[in-house]
Amino acid sequence: MKASAAATHTSLIKQKAKELGFSHCGVAKAGFLEEEAPRLEAWLKGNMNGQMHYMANHFDKRLDPTKLVPGAKSVISFLYNYYPEQDLAQSSHYKIAKYAYGTDYHFVIKDKLRELLQYIYDTIGEVEGRAFTDSAPVMERQWAQKSGLGWLGKNSLLLNKQKGSFFFLAELILDLDLEPDIPLAKDFCGNCTRCIDACPTEAIVTPGVVDGSRCISYYTIELKEAIPEEVKGKFENWVFGCDICQDVCPWNRFSTPHQEAEFQPHPDMRGMKKGDWEEISREVFNKVFKKSAVKRTKYEGFVRNINFVRQKKEEH
Ligand code: SF4
Numbered sequence: 001m002k003a004s005a006a007a008t009h010t011s012l013i014k015q016k017a018k019e020l021g022f023s024h025c026g027v028a029k030a031g032f033l034e035e036e037a038p039r040l041e042a043w044l045k046g047n048m049n050g051q052m053h054y055m056a057n058h059f060d061k062r063l064d065p066t067k068l069v070p071g072a073k074s075v076i077s078f079l080y081n082y083y084p085e086q087d088l089a090q091s092s093h094y095k096i097a098k099y100a101y102g103t104d105y106h107f108v109i110k111d112k113l114r115e116l117l118q119y120i121y122d123t124i125g126e127v128e129g130r131a132f133t134d135s136a137p138v139m140e141r142q143w144a145q146k147s148g149l150g151w152l153g154k155n156s157l158l159l160n161k162q163k164g165s166f167f168f169l170a171e172l173i174l175d176l177d178l179e180p181d182i183p184l185a186k187d188f189c190g191n192c193t194r195c196i197d198a199c200p201t202e203a204i205v206t207p208g209v210v211d212g213s214r215c216i217s218y219y220t221i222e223l224k225e226a227i228p229e230e231v232k233g234k235f236e237n238w239v240f241g242c243d244i245c246q247d248v249c250p251w252n253r254f255s256t257p258h259q260e261a262e263f264q265p266h267p268d269m270r271g272m273k274k275g276d277w278e279e280i281s282r283e284v285f286n287k288v289f290k291k292s293a294v295k296r297t298k299y300e301g302f303v304r305n306i307n308f309v310r311q312k313k314e315e316h
C-alpha cells in the first residue's frame with residue numbers, strides 16, 4: 001500500500017532529525033492546549049514565576065500554536081542530549097548546571113533547526129514554519145509529552161525512558177500535515193518522590209508543580225536583586241542553575257554522554273579550584289564562559305552567587 005503524504009513527510013523529517021543529532025523526534029497535532037490553560041493560570045496567579053514576568057506575557061500564544069504560526073497543523077518536538085562525559089559537580093566545589101558547560105544551546109540547537117527547516121523547504125516544498133528552543137512562548141514539555149517523547153515527572157520535567165531528562169527540548173511548528181505520535185498512556189514515576197525530597201528549597205510544591213520563584217535556578221540566574229536571606233545555606237554550592245532534582249531521578253541512570261563537541265566545557269573550567277572560583281576576575285569569567293549560557297548572569301551576578309553560597313559557609 002502506498003504511504004500517505006503525511007506519513008512520507010513525517011519519516012523524512014524524523015530521518016533528517018536523527019542525522020542532525022537529535023536523539024528523539026515526535027509529532028503532535030497543533031491545537032489549543034485546553035487542559036493546560038487552568039494549570040498555567042493557577043501557576044501565574046500563585047506568583048510562581050517570581051520576577052520572570054515574561055512568563056505571564058502572551059498567555060494565548062503559549063496555549064495555541066496557531067497564534068505563533070498561522071494555520072499551524074503540526075508541532076514537532078525534538079530532544080538533544082547534553083549529558084556530559086564528566087559531571088564536574090562531582091569534583092568542583094562550586095557547581096554549575098550541566099546544560100551550561102559548553103556553547104549556549106540556543107545557538108547550537110537553533111542552527112540545527114534552521115538546517116532542518118531548509119531541508120523541509122527543499123524536499124517537501126512551500127511550508128510555513130518556525131523553529132523554537134526555549135526562545136518563545138511554547139509549552140515545550142507539554143508538546144513533547146503529547147508527541148509521545150515521555151511523561152512529565154514530579155519534578156515537572158519531561159522524562160524519557162531511554163534518556164532520562166538531561167536533554168534540551170526544541171520544536172518546529174509547521175502548517176504541514178504530519179502523522180502524530182501517540183502519547184504515553186501513563187507516567188513512570190510511580191511511588192518515587194526522590195526529587196521532591198531532595199529539593200533543598202522545597203520548590204516542588206506538589207507533584208509536577210515547581211514554584212519557579214523558589215528554585216535555585218531562578219535565584220542564581222533570573223533574580224536580578226540580592227538573594228533572600230531565608231534561603232541562605234540551602235544552595236548546596238550550586239552557583240548557576242541546579243541539577244539536584246535530575247541527579248537524584250532514577251531514570252537518569254540511563255543517561256549516556258552526548259557527542260556534541262560544542263557542549264564541551266572550556267578546558268580551564270575543568271581545573272578551577274575552590275579559590276579560583278572565589279577570586280574569579282572579569283577576564284577569567286569572560287574567557288571561561290565566552291560562549292556559555294552562564295554569561296546570562298553577567299560577571300556581577302555570578303560573583304553575587306558565589307558570595308551568597310560562601311557566606312553560608314562562613315556563618316554556619
Ligand atoms: S532545580 Fe534544584 S531548586 Fe529547582 S526544583 Fe529542582 S532541586 Fe529544587
Ligand code: SF4
Nearest residue numbers: 153154189192195249
Ligand atoms: S525523581 Fe522520581 S518522582 Fe521525581 S521525576 Fe524522577 S522518577 Fe519521578
